[in-house]
Amino acid sequence: MQAFAGEIGIVIIATLFLLLITVAPILFVLMHQRQYHRYLSDKEEIKNLNQRELLQSQLEIQNQTFQQIGEELHDNIGQLLTVALMRLNTLEDEVIDPDAQQSVQQTREIIRTIITDVRALAKTLDHDTVRRFGLLASLTLELERIQRTGRIQIQFQTSGETYSLGEQTETVLLRMTQESLNNALKHAQAQSITVSVDYQPTLFILSISDDGRGFELEDVAKRALDKAGVGLTNLYRRAGLLGGTCSIVSHPGAGTRVEIKLPRT
Incomplete structure (x- = not known):
């Protein structure tokens, strides 16, 4: 009886040993795969973070550039056009020929349109427009500027x-x-x-x-x-x-x- 019990114990131990030998590699592979997937996930997260930071840097540089262009358009080009418009108003008073007066008036209207477009363009280049008025208003301003052309x-x-x-x-x-x-x-x-x-x-x-x-x-x-x-x-x-x-x-x-x-x- 004791010998039989001993044989059963040996069988159980052998079975457990075989299970351990069989399961251990599977567990090792599963743990390795889990670590590998975690590594890929962390790597992808770092990549996305770097790309978002790059986008943020590009956006800041772009906004600064657009801001400078917008200010240049508004402050310098806009002022020069306004001066040209004032001189046309003076010229219209001095011109006597009706055809010449009509030509001055048409030129004046063209410059007024350009001034309006320059101001609109300066606003769409300014990222503060989005912050202050939101996306819809900014899109509307951009589309109206294109429509006027x-x-x-x-x-x-x-x-x-x-x-x-x-x-x-x-x-x-x-x-x-x-x-x-x-x-x-x-x-x-x-x-x-x-x-x-x-x-x-x-x-x-x-x-x-x-x-x-x-x-x-x-x-x-x-x-x-x-x-x-x-x-x-x-x-x-x-x-x-x-x-x-x-x-x-x-x-x-x-x-x-x-x-x-x-x-x-």
Whole structure:
């Protein structure tokens, strides 16, 4: 009986030993995988943190540059245009010929339009505009400035109950919109542009669409380094750093649509 019990004990010990030999490598692999995944997660978090800090630095440099340009436009160019307008007013009083008077009046109206546009441009370049008035007002100012040029028809659509996304996020969104509008004006040969903003309860959507000539995204991606632009890459990267996504849909002859989605935080 004792011998039988001893044999059972040996079997149990052997079984436990075999289980230990079998399970130990599995546990080791699982622990290693867990540590590796944690390492990848920490690495990705550090990468995202560095990218966010880089974006913040770029944004600050860009804001300072735009601020200087805006001040230059407002203080110097604006003043020179105002002086030119005053001299035209004096010239109009001195000119007797009706045709010459009409020419002076037309020139005066052109300068007044330029002054208005310069002031509007100076405001959209100033990041304090977003801080003081918010994204919608800043977008409206930018679109009205483009509309006054008479080159293109602008539509601005909003839906949902407005909420703040934060000064930095809204400043980046304004710059992304300006970049998209600039692409449409320079390259698309569009007749109209539609900007829409949708404030959903958990999601913010901003889209910029044009009816221009469009392009193939694959062709742009295959361009040589000296011919490739960074505009599209900047849109993708900035949206990602804001915690959202940017999608671009374009086909030759069918226009282009840029859509930016950000979760509400």
